[in-house]
Amino acid sequence: MEIDPVCGMQVDPATARYKTLYRGRVYYFCSAMCKEEFEKRPEFYLTHGPQGMPHR
Numbered sequence: 075m076e077i078d079p080v081c082g083m084q085v086d087p088a089t090a091r092y093k094t095l096y097r098g099r100v101y102y103f104c105s106a107m108c109k110e111e112f113e114k115r116p117e118f119y120l121t122h123g124p125q126g127m128p129h130r
Contacts, residue, residue, distance in 0.1 A: 076101075080108040082124030 075084040085102040087093075092103040096116050103109040107127075112119055119125070 077124065078102065078104045078108050079119045079124060080111050081127045 076087050076090075077083070078085050079101055081104060083104040085104055087100075087102050090102040092106055092109040093100050094103075094109055094113060095101075096112075101112060103112065
């Protein structure tokens with residue numbers, strides 16, 4: 075299992091629908107919302123860790 079870097083949920087890489095490549099590593103997300111949020115500020119989430127579900 076991988077950890078969604080935005081919300082902290084566990085994500086199974088084998089079935090994950092949302093993922094992105096950043097600096098040579100694949101990151102997995104529980105939702106399109108978390109993926110979009112990570113892509114806006116990847117360094118923030120990699121530095122500070124998961125922050126819970128992004129607000130809209």
